[in-house]
Amino acid sequence: MTETTHQPPTGSLRALTSLATWGARWRSGQCAPDDIVDALSDAADSHRITAADPAAAQALSLGAAETGTGSLLRMIRNSRCIRLLMPSPGDTCGIVASPALRSALDTGEILVLWPRGPEPDSDDAYGLVARTIATDTVTWTAYHLGRVTPRPVESLATVEYDLRQGIRSAAELFTQLGSMDAPTSAADAPDLRTRLTELTARSHIDLPPHTSERVIRVIDQATQVAAIVDLVLERTPAFGLTSGAQSSGDHAVERLRSLTRVARMTAVNTIISESEQSLR
Structure with a gap:
């Protein structure tokens, strides 16, 4: 059998899915922050967050490197819209920013955030790519994606x-x-x-x-x-x-x-x- 496209590591997919779904429920008042932390702990014991570029660091209030889930919760809370995208070589899901796209294609998924800001309808977006680097550690890298239009959710x-x-x-x-x-x-x-x-x-x-x-x-x-x-x-x-x-x-x-x-x-x-x- 010929080599096929990359299958995302289980830990990173679980971490992204947990942050996206439990985070969305938290924003709507249907669960507590501790529930998100518990869900993320199920994916990995340790979480490390870094910004890949100055724009992401400034917009998402990220330092050079942060440990723990507090930054992740803050980014979810300060977003007006979030979407889990799973780009592939035949469907980039509207992502064109090269470093972020390469990383998302490599891992198989990216969580896209549209922060609240002075322009409430701005399509300027940021992406979180998670990687499993050890059995108990997931690293998160934040990217500035430029303008990404939220697509309607399929049926x-x-x-x-x-x-x-x-x-x-x-x-x-x-x-x-x-x-x-x-x-x-x-x-x-x-x-x-x-x-x-x-x-x-x-x-x-x-x-x-x-x-x-x-x-x-x-x-x-x-x-x-x-x-x-x-x-x-x-x-x-x-x-x-x-x-x-x-x-x-x-x-x-x-x-x-x-x-x-x-x-x-x-x-x-x-x-x-x-x-x-x-x-x-």
């Missing part, structure tokens, strides 16, 4: 329909993995279902209260599909017994990764958008 119903089709494709991939000859003896062959359970649990995200059942369902289904894709990529040497099968597998994996990317982004931004509407 969750449409995403859920597409995801149901994707689950069938993912199940077929999983079945193919199970039917291939293991590279080791039967005694040493990994238990696919046990490994799938581990990958699914590793990507689990605790969502805030008052999250709709549909959003939870979409997040859970996207997590299951992503876990199967991760499992396939772990076993790439054994995937595809012919060049045709390998090419078909590559295409299926890329389609599923794109599908889970859109599903996660839409579900998280649905939570954020609903919270922002309650503030108006």
Whole structure:
């Protein structure tokens, strides 16, 4: 199987999702700051925040380097709008600032903030990119993005329909993995279902209260599909017994990764958008 686009580290995705969703609920008065801190602690014990450029440092009131979650909470509180974007080489999600875009493409996601300011409708935005640098440490880098227009949140119903089709494709991939000859003896062959359970649990995200059942369902289904894709990529040497099968597998994996990317982004931004509407 050929190399595919980068899969974001679980810790950074969990940290960004926690900050975005719990932060949005906090801004609408549905949870406390301690709830956000607890959610971020679940992603990593240590959080370090730096600014990549002077504009981000000034606008977000960041020093040279800060430790802890206080700066993250302050940035969320002082933003009029936030969105989780998951850019890919074929869809940059409207981000054109080169350093930030390169970083977001590398990690797979970026949290975009539109701060409150003298121009209430300004599209001047800033981005937070999270990286897992150790088992218990996530670093956050803030970038000035220039003008980024908030895009409408996609229809969750449409995403859920597409995801149901994707689950069938993912199940077929999983079945193919199970039917291939293991590279080791039967005694040493990994238990696919046990490994799938581990990958699914590793990507689990605790969502805030008052999250709709549909959003939870979409997040859970996207997590299951992503876990199967991760499992396939772990076993790439054994995937595809012919060049045709390998090419078909590559295409299926890329389609599923794109599908889970859109599903996660839409579900998280649905939570954020609903919270922002309650503030108006």
